[in-house]
Amino acid sequence: MTKASRPRGRTIQVGHAADIRGDLTGPTARMRISVLGPFELQRDGRPVPGLPRKAQALLSFLVLNRGRPTPKEKLATLLWGNSGSEQAGQSLRQCMVSVRKALGAEADGLLLSDATTVSLAVSNVIAADVTEFEMRLEAADLDGLEAANALYRDEFLAGLSIPIEPFERWVTIERQRFASMRLGALQRLAIARADAGRIDKAIAAGRQLIELDPLREEGHRLVMRLLADTGNRSGALLHYERCVRLLRDELDIAPDAETVRLAETMRSGSALPPVVASMTADTLPVGTAARRDAQPFRAFASVATVEEDLPHPDGPSIVILPFSNLGGDPGNDYFVQGLVEDITVALGREKWLFVIAAPSALAANDGASDLRAIGARLGVRYVLRGSIRANAGKVLFVVQLHDARLARHVWSGRFEDRIDNLFAMQDRLTTKVAATIAPALMSVEVERAHYKPTDNLTAFDLYLRALPRFRTSRKDNEEALALLDRAIALDPDYAAAYALSARCYQFQLMFDWRSPGDPGFVVGVHHGREAASKGRNDSEALWMAGLALVHLAGEMDHSLALIERSLALNPNSANACIAGCLVHSYLGNSEAAIDHFQKAQRLNPLDLSQHLHWNMVAWAYLGAGRYEEAADAAERTLRVQPDYPPGLRLGAVTCGLLGRIEEGRAYTARLLAKQPKSSIAWMRAFLEVPLQRNKGALEAYLDGARRAGVPET
Numbered sequence: 221m222t223k224a225s226r227p228r229g230r231t232i233q234v235g236h237a238a239d240i241r242g243d244l245t246g247p248t249a250r251m252r253i254s255v256l257g258p259f260e261l262q263r264d265g266r267p268v269p270g271l272p273r274k275a276q277a278l279l280s281f282l283v284l285n286r287g288r289p290t291p292k293e294k295l296a297t298l299l300w301g302n303s304g305s306e307q308a309g310q311s312l313r314q315c316m317v318s319v320r321k322a323l324g325a326e327a328d329g330l331l332l333s334d335a336t337t338v339s340l341a342v343s344n345v346i347a348a349d350v351t352e353f354e355m356r357l358e359a360a361d362l363d364g365l366e367a368a369n370a371l372y373r374d375e376f377l378a379g380l381s382i383p384i385e386p387f388e389r390w391v392t393i394e395r396q397r398f399a400s401m402r403l404g405a406l407q408r409l410a411i412a413r414a415d416a417g418r419i420d421k422a423i424a425a426g427r428q429l430i431e432l433d434p435l436r437e438e439g440h441r442l443v444m445r446l447l448a449d450t451g452n453r454s455g456a457l458l459h460y461e462r463c464v465r466l467l468r469d470e471l472d473i474a475p476d477a478e479t480v481r482l483a484e485t486m487r488s489g490s491a492l493p494p495v496v497a498s499m500t501a502d503t504l505p506v507g508t509a510a511r512r513d514a515q516p517f518r519a520f521a522s523v524a525t526v527e528e529d530l531p532h533p534d535g536p537s538i539v540i541l542p543f544s545n546l547g548g549d550p551g552n553d554y555f556v557q558g559l560v561e562d563i564t565v566a567l568g569r570e571k572w573l574f575v576i577a578a579p580s581a582l583a584a585n586d587g588a589s590d591l592r593a594i595g596a597r598l599g600v601r602y603v604l605r606g607s608i609r610a611n612a613g614k615v616l617f618v619v620q621l622h623d624a625r626l627a628r629h630v631w632s633g634r635f636e637d638r639i640d641n642l643f644a645m646q647d648r649l650t651t652k653v654a655a656t657i658a659p660a661l662m663s664v665e666v667e668r669a670h671y672k673p674t675d676n677l678t679a680f681d682l683y684l685r686a687l688p689r690f691r692t693s694r695k696d697n698e699e700a701l702a703l704l705d706r707a708i709a710l711d712p713d714y715a716a717a718y719a720l721s722a723r724c725y726q727f728q729l730m731f732d733w734r735s736p737g738d739p740g741f742v743v744g745v746h747h748g749r750e751a752a753s754k755g756r757n758d759s760e761a762l763w764m765a766g767l768a769l770v771h772l773a774g775e776m777d778h779s780l781a782l783i784e785r786s787l788a789l790n791p792n793s794a795n796a797c798i799a800g801c802l803v804h805s806y807l808g809n810s811e812a813a814i815d816h817f818q819k820a821q822r823l824n825p826l827d828l829s830q831h832l833h834w835n836m837v838a839w840a841y842l843g844a845g846r847y848e849e850a851a852d853a854a855e856r857t858l859r860v861q862p863d864y865p866p867g868l869r870l871g872a873v874t875c876g877l878l879g880r881i882e883e884g885r886a887y888t889a890r891l892l893a894k895q896p897k898s899s900i901a902w903m904r905a906f907l908e909v910p911l912q913r914n915k916g917a918l919e920a921y922l923d924g925a926r927r928a929g930v931p932e933t
Contacts, residue, residue, distance in 0.1 A: 435467070
């Protein structure tokens with residue numbers, strides 16, 4: 221995937237990420253943007269009042285992008301959602317006027333825009349608290365942690381609410397990310413203060429950690445240890461009793477075995493091991509940085525001995541334990557159990573995630589409280605547990621996600637819903653929980669794969685490393701293939717690895733990294749078929765294989781069947797929907813293609829691959845003879861990725877068919893600059909396979925290309 225072009229309206233030197241980060245923390249900056257707490261813009265130390273809410277959101281989004289251009293269409297969707305594209309574009313322009321006014325005389329050098337993108341330029345004129353916060357955390361010394369703690373006034377964009385679904389999703393993700401970083405920073409700060417002999421302040425940091433996340437047992441153990449280090453074991457044991465009551469009241473569970481053993485050691489008067497002041501990324505909350513060579517921290521070090529442990533799968537694995545019914549009505553037990561089973565099924569659709577069946581979870585939970593023992597017994601890394609309480613027409617749902625291997629709290633969340641139709645409420649809660657947990661786990665696993673030693677990578681690790689590489693350049697594509705070959709060698713039945721390998725060959729064909737007819741594509745066809753055979757129940761593998769086999773082998777019926785099975789397995793897969801859009805377009809089923817596109821847009825309106833979505837629906841409009849709409853879709857493709865070759869080809873073709881010859885020739889010039897071998901002959905060789913049943917669309921496409929000046933050979 222090519223990067224969005226730099227703004228062409230003005231010229232400014234934009235450095236790499238490290239440079240951008242440094243410039244946004246300059247102590248001499250005249251302007252300062254604060255987003256860790258309520259939004260605040262200051263100039264020369266004085267607040268700049270009157271910035272509308274959406275202008276605050278726009279500026280905050282651009283700050284987090286650190287100088288990288290953002291497509292205007294993405295910003296319009298973020299802040300105006302389902303508004304018509306023309307109306308949203310006009311609203312974005314008005315919003316930018318408000319931002320320019322707030323930035324004052326420096327606006328022209330800071331807020332950069334061209335026809336398709338917007339960015340906040342790197343400059344020593346402006347600083348941002350969020351950038352300094354992340355830099356202070358990376359320093360990892362006491363002074364840096366103290367400074368980071370002072371910068372975090374409240375949650376990200378506290379109090380800013382815009383009732384637009386894409387914005388709410390984005391701001392929720394960012395709030396969770398920064399909150400997780402804050403929790404990790406407080407834990408490290410408490411230990412650093414203790415190492416420096418500031419025990420009282422260390423205890424204060426520990427208590428602050430518990431206040432922010434009361435269900436985090438590591439925080440409770442840390443405070444107990446710190447109190448004991450001051451000689452106050454009775455205070456530590458009182459804190460333990462409060463922890464016991466809290467867990468009983470909120471989740472109806474006993475403390476982890478590690479917490480119980482710590483309390484027993486304190487009661488016995490036995491010596492406690494010293495608090496270890498260094499931690500690894502594995503023992504920190506999601507999103508917290510740490511040195512890769514650091515040793516693990518535990519507030520009380522002990523390892524449970526469990527007989528007959530099951531081996532862990534190569535990829536991430538989870539068990540959802542039965543939830544506690546705290547409402548006092550045993551008649552609701554069936555609803556609680558049904559919710560657990562529904563969440564288990566919903567997470568089970570994520571084929572990269574190994575999920576223990578509900579009956580085994582029930583058996584493993586019988587009388588057990590040690591999460592390490594449960595994880596070892598079932599052979600899973602992650603354990604999810606929770607409770608439900610109904611009151612005054614509402615239901616409150618509290619969940620905790622733990623890394624059972626490390627006895628580490630990963631994440632906790634609270635969900636509220638109204639009590640109306642019981643089954644509708646159950647569906648809503650299931651969707652909310654599954655949609656939150658799956659991305660959190662994937663984030664943890666991607667980070668783990670990135671830092672894992674290269675001599676100890678699993679097939680899943682190799683797949684994760686290949687995923688961002690396969691369509692960026694030919695060199696990266698070949699590196700991705702090498703990674704996937706290693707993954708397949710480790711796991712010959714890994715359907716997703718075969719499917720992504722087939723996609724690598726598909727992109728080699730689409731981007732002319734190999735010529736049509738190259739014998740090397742035989743491997744891609746073989747891998748696509750292997751993915752289809754080995755991945756009959758893997759939604760991701762099936763749609764990827766289907767899309768690859770359309771271009772590489774022209775297996776239209778087979779490909780459509782694979783994509784339809786993918787959607788049957790996971791109806792909420794935006795990727796499978798957009799794959800179906802393209803195949804239906806090639807087959808001439810334009811209405812079905814447009815329906816698939818619209819569903820994909822509803823499921824994932826802020827997908828970073830929006831240019832693919834619009835390019836695929838352009839084919840649907842082209843096949844239906846709706847050339848104006850096809851041209852508009854091609855233009856939208858290029859707003860997101862201005863140099864995307866398939867979009868440039870469709871731009872040239874649709875302009876040619878509409879008689880906009882000069883505009884079409886301009887697209888052709890851009891295409892030839894990107895792909896010099898582009899020609900009518902190449903287009904025919906590329907398209908006659910997928911368009912074998914839609915000759916009219918093929919001839920119309922070639923006719924439009926000729927009119928736009930694409931050379932014959």
